Amino acid sequence: MKKILFLKIFLILFFISFVKAEPQKLEDVILKSKQWQVDTILTYHTLSYLDIKGRDTNENIFTYIFTLRYDITKNFEIFGYGSYTSDKKRVFDDHKEKFQDSDFFNSAGFGISYNILKEGKFPGVLVSFLTNAYEKIGFAKDSEILNFKTFSLFLTSYYTIDPIVLFGQLNYKSSVNGSIGDNDFEKEPTLSFTPQIYFLVNPFSTINFGFRITHEGSTKVDNKVASPETNYFSFILGFSYELVKYLIFSIDTEYRNTNIDTKSTIISRLTFKF
DSSP: OHHHHHHHHSOOOOOOOOSOOOOOOHHHHSOOTTEEEEEEEEEEEEEEEEOTTSOEEEEEEEEEEEEEEEESSSSEEEEEEEEEEEEEEEEEETTEEEEEEEEEEEEEEEEEEEEEEOSSSSOEEEEEEEEEEEEEEEETTEEEEESSOOEEEEEEEEEEETTEEEEEEEEEEOOEEEEETTEEEEEOOEEEEEEEEEEEEETTEEEEEEEEEEEEOOEEETTEEEEOOEEEEEEEEEEEEEEETTEEEEEEEEEEEOSSEEEEEEEEEEEEEO
16 A cells, blocks of 8 residues: 555656566565666646736646666665656737747756654654756756756655555745846745545555645746746646556646646656566
């Protein structure tokens, strides 16, 4: 049960296995030392908003992510990741449509996770830290490369009441500062809290549902507010299925509708652990 939970906490990658799927066992649940996990994830975002010039803007964003994790001990792991983004933007200007397409290697970085409290009478607690060693902001033709300028901190707690797992995660993402072309760019920190419930439908599949509360700092261009500070609420719904032993497919969806923008997200994942 917890195995599926752990697999869904982190970013995820594709691998092939031809072994027979088996029900979850207690020995599969606990993180084992000297293990690898390879993950792939494909995200699709649709985003509608008014840009800095007040023009209606729609974006379709595909992001491909690769993650490699290694469990050094039962309580400590390291991981690395990379992502590639394809951004299709459509802007309505004076009743005319303008298109801006951008494809670029978005980010690469590494992080660590540590299980500071094992689950027992009290909930288990994990802390994770990651930093972008490489990050591109802006579009491919008008952008800047940042190195070790941003980081994220995650505090995750979980508690099992069979057949459900209560899950909560607090996430802090640091500010981003740089230049895009001739313009100074500043993105203030983001803080979010995500409570969810994971339900074991059968030994091979789970469903999860919950919500995310986010405080997002403002975005400034040349010290002018391009996107104001905002708080928003989004709904989350997902499903996981173990195709074969240690190979899991999952889909997660998220939706938000605020006075600033409307965003829908679909995330598909394949995970293999060996």
